[in-house]
Amino acid sequence: MAVEFRPRRIRRVAVISAVFLVAVFSVVGWLLTDTPTGVIFRTSDQVAMVLLGVLLAGGVLLLARPRVRADESGVEIRNVVTVRRFEWDQVLHVSFPDGASWARLELPDDEYVSIMAVQAVDREHAVSAVRALRELHRSATG
Template identity: 70%
Template sequence: MMTANAVVLRPKKIRKVAWACAIGLVAVFTVVGLLLGNTPTGVIFRTSDQVAMILLGFLLAGGVLLLTRPKVNADATGISVRNVVTSHRFEWTDVLSISFPDGAAWARLELPEDEYISIMAVQAVDREYAVKSVRALRELHKAVHNQR
């Protein structure tokens, strides 16, 4: 999404896949947890075991949903990149360029001294959306540098 002076980006496909997987995990672990009570093996599963199995499904689903976290907010003052676990904020003067190397899973910010930060919100699997996103970030980066 791009407005006059701001760009907000989130991945598309991974969000759908992550939500589907999370719902599937909760469903499977709930069914397994509920069916644990009656087994012909002689093992006795208590209510606490069943609850633990269901909670495990929710915990795994929460882990999968971390993949929906990536987001980019960029405006004339700089760019904020939130990945699965980390968040970074850079002024445009600190960013050399925005690149998407061949074969890479996601775009990245090129920084001084051969450093870079991955932009997990712009993923190769999103194809045309990824292309438009990189172009929007590059235009904003260029516009800010041309004003200086």
């Protein structure tokens, strides 16, 4: 059995925010013209404003990137910029500490890896994700 989980709420917020950023920066870029203060905006300034909006939107969309994939052999965690794979025998357990924003894999030597794809704001989705990961861990190590 293989499972895959992604955050839900942050993905919606990130997509809406990215669209908003591109729209606002496009409108601002389009409206840039000569001002009464004597500042002269050229076409390159307008294009740069739109590109700045696209870059900011891309940065916001990175928040929608987290994913966790797990199967009988191990778990792969993709956070905002990193991807790591762990075999189940490397994992002590899957936890979701009180007050934490996301779940985590507990590793030997008091180390842990955050699972940003399983977020507290997703409530029941996060609970089912942690249960599924714990079940895969239990069946692989038990």
